[in-house]
Amino acid sequence: MTDVVTRFAPSPTGYLHIGGARTALFNWLYARHCGGRFLLRIEDTDRARSSEDAVRAIIDGLDWLGLNWDGEPIRQITRTDRHIEAASALLASGHAYRCYATPEELEEMRTKARAAGTRRLYDGLWRDRDPSEAPAGIDPVIRFRAPLEGATVIDDKVQGEVTVQNDGLDDIVLLRADGTPTYMLAVVVDDHDMGVTHVIRGDDHLNNAFRQVNLIAALGWDQPIYAHIPLIHGADGAKLSKRHGALGVEAYRDMGYLPETLRNYLVRLGWSHGDDETISTQQAIDWFDLDGIGRSPARLDLAKLDNLNGHYLNLADDSRLAALMAPGLAEHLGRELSATEEKRLMEALPDLKQRAKTLVELVENSIFYFTAGAPACDEKAAKLLTADAISMLGRLRDNLEGLQAWTAEALEKAVRQIAESEELKLGKVAQPLRAALTGRTVSPGVFDVMRVLGREETLRRLEISPPQQ
């Protein structure tokens, strides 16, 4: 398929949340899959609710996720004249009319309609009235003259054929009383002018699509292909809220997730390619299609996100991880890493990264490499350092001091010798050793820890004075 144009059209009223990120991802993947274009449009026609901070947050979020758009982002607000022009054309062709109804009148219509069970909320008060009846001093809105009879059908790529009776479609407002365009008009005009061929968006817009389709027909334009994707739900199945993780993508970044993790996780949420689970971005581009999108809403599962992140952390390049860890390390240590420490980190990373689920965890697990001398023991580790253990470690230290080659193999041999001569199981030596070296009961293999720490630092950490009392 050629000439595919998709778009992501967020309204800048907040950060780029996880649901929006997935919508953007699907649009991006489809465009890239088809060799088409992926456009970004900022829907800022509601000037009171829009903010530049939000625009920034959305763009940063997309950047971080690696979802690059083609061309410059379009600001909807800059296209107002064009929207008004379209509304005027509709007015001229008789597809739209001026409505002078007051808010009170509209409210009355609605309550009446709801009580009567009528589907149409606007009763057509000004639909066919003569303009001469227009009250003075009231600025009218421009309403679309929606079809009263028949049905509107959308052949949605995800939802299938969806039909709605036209008597349930209201005469939507195109231009507000102050002359500014509404979202309903703006999307239709902008999607057309931008040459959008595929509208992939949340299914909360499905109901809007029927109104838009009629508007498009009145304008004499071609309909885009629609794909309304189910919304993401929270772990309890309810609508996604902040509590559930409807956080900005930057929150996921701060929690230590990698962008490739999010891409993989999000594409698998509601889309599948057989039994494939770990899907690289390139594979996602190769495989993505609208047919693979499921029709039922999916719930967010952080445990699976953790698992995937562990996978991508393990795959990640060490120097990249080191750079990503730098701010966190600096925060923990209150200083930057020295050149030797950086080297040490690079040596430790292969051992470290296979046991972490997030970057945050990775940082926490690596701190002990950079403390001055032996790190403070946590409770469990302290228990291992009994008087017996400490004197044993002293003897081990003496042996280590004379060691020729400081390699993991040689170190293991030395430790095993001590265990043997003291008639201890290896664990009885290794665990106190780990406690002394790392301050914890959990760490990478002790021999690797010693290797990375180096002779000097290792011996320094083994100079333990027996506990007082």
Add this chain to the structure above:
RNA sequence: GACCCCAUCGUCUAGCGGUUAGGACACGACCCUUUCAAGGUCGAGACACGGGUUCGAUUCCCGUUGGGGUCACCA
């Protein structure tokens, strides 16, 4: 309330009339093992319910129930 959408293990899902209903995460056990991970083996775990259609329904149709979305001069 009206309209629209949805329904397979706890979760994400495969399935597109005939399968021992498959995989992944999480969970349990075991193996490996100096700890923790990783890895390996095994295990438990699902077609919401009721009618049809059909020789045969997880699969097609209808209804029920449950969940979700939308009903603005917001987007």
